[in-house]
Every structure is written in structure tokens, then in C-alpha cells.
Amino acid sequence: MPSEGIKVVSENRKAFHDYFIEDRLEAGIILTGTEIKSIRNGRVNLKDSYAHLDNGEIWVYQMHISPYEQGNRFNHDPLRPRKLLLHRSEISKLVGKIQQQGLTLIPTKMYLKKGLAKVELGVAQGKKNYDKRQALAEKESKRDIERALKDRNRS
Template identity: 60%
Template sequence: MAKKPKQKNDDNVLASNRKASHDFTILDTIECGVVLTGTEIKSVRQSKINLKDGFARVERGEVWMYNVHISEFSQGNIFNHDPLRPRKLLLKKSQILKLEKDIQREGQTLVPLKVYLKHGYAKVLLGIAEGKKKYDKRRALKEKDMKREAQRALKN
């Protein structure tokens, strides 16, 4: 029997924060695990997660993710989870210290970019981001439109 071709990481993406690339300039990314309860992981596997307003903080040597909405599991009972509870992210101590040092500069924050499954575990792609100004957003939209026009011209 032939081996299956190796899948890309994008095939397992359960949720992505498309608004993050519009609002922030992503300087660096880091992959980390996330601590989830039983009903949370079941909802995540059904792609019932929203990263739109999410952010992360380093507090007392741990990284916590806030404002990430994971819907309640439909077959859950009284033991269902709180959809907006803070969730702990799993990183090595050296990575946490590096993140803490990187976000000390003014205007930088941690933003969840993607949630995906890797070897059966939920992973979060966390980005070190710097906020864009209004004129930066306009310039990015203008460049995107120009690229789209060039692609249309090449097709015809």
C-alpha cells in the first residue's frame, strides 16, 4: 500500500485570526500548546472557536490567553466550560522569558494567529505584533488592490 503524502500544516487549521494581519504588523511567531478541558477540545475539533479579539499576556512566569471564545459543546451537560475563560499556554521557561523581553517595548503585544491540530493536540500560533497606524492600514489595502489588479491583467 502506498504511503499518504505528507499534509501541510494549513490542512489542520481550525481557526485563524485574519483581522490580526490587518490591525498589526507581525514581527515574530511562536507555536505553543494550550490547556483545554474535555468539552473545550471537543468544540475546538468542531472548529467552534473565535480568535478575533484574543490576546495573550505574560503573568508571573506563565502565558495566559484571553478573550478567545470557544463555544459550549452541544452534547455537553452541566460540566460544560465557560466560553471566555482565560486559558494557559504551554511554553518552555526560556521561550517565556524571550517573549516577556520582546513585548517590553512599547506598542507590542501577543496575538493568537491560528489554532490547529498537530499530532492530536491543539496548538496556537502566537504572534509578537506591533499595532499599525491608520495610514499603514490604508497603504496595505492599496498594495493589496494593486497586486489583485496585476493578477487580473496577467490572466487576461
């Protein structure tokens, strides 16, 4: 994905810790006026959010978009379900993957692309506790190697 005209607003780092992300897909999202203003200010939290199929449409739940400070009575509910914009063929392809046991849709990133809000969905499979420990051990060993190389280059 080229980085021209893309401003990452929020990333779901917890998703990469809790899930194996097998496939990624870009989707548009339906928002109200004050929601897009809050997104442009970077007031989005994807931590506990997930996507689900309802009546042939994909919706995002538990995505927290903070109320806009100057929005007064026109503000939105921060945790309301939001519809994602995908082509019918993309939805049917996702449904085929979701039908497999253990796969789910997780928003991994929200960004602005040419002024429009986009959500990156990941088709994910849950990790077991030992997978999480193994990933942390690999990360720690990688950090130790980097430190050793850095100290070696100084000498």
C-alpha cells in the same frame, strides 16, 4: 512548518490587518474535555483574543470556544482565560520582546497537530491607520494586476 498531521482550525485574519507580525511561536494550551471537542468541530474564534503575561505564565484572553452541544452541565465558559504551555526560556525571551514599547502577543492561528491543540502566537506591533490604508491599496493593486494578466492570457 511542515503540513503533515496539521489541521488548521481557526485563523486570526484581523491580526494581520491590525498588526505587523514580527515573530511567531508555537505554544500548547490547557483545555477542558468539552473545549477540545468544540475545537475539533472548528468552533473557535480568535478575532479579539490576546495573550498576556501573569506571574511568569502566559495566558490567552477573549479566545471564544463555543460550548459543546452534547456537553450539558460539563460545558465550559466560552471566554475563560486559558493558560499556554511554553518552556521557561521561551517565556523569558518573549518577556524581553514585550518589554519594548508597542509590542504585544496576539494568537494568529489555532490548529491540531498530531491530535493536540496548538496556538501560534505572534509578537506584534500595532499598525497606524495610514499603514492599514496602504496595505489595502497594495492588496487592491495586486488584485488588479492578477485580473489584467488573466484577461491577457485569455486573448
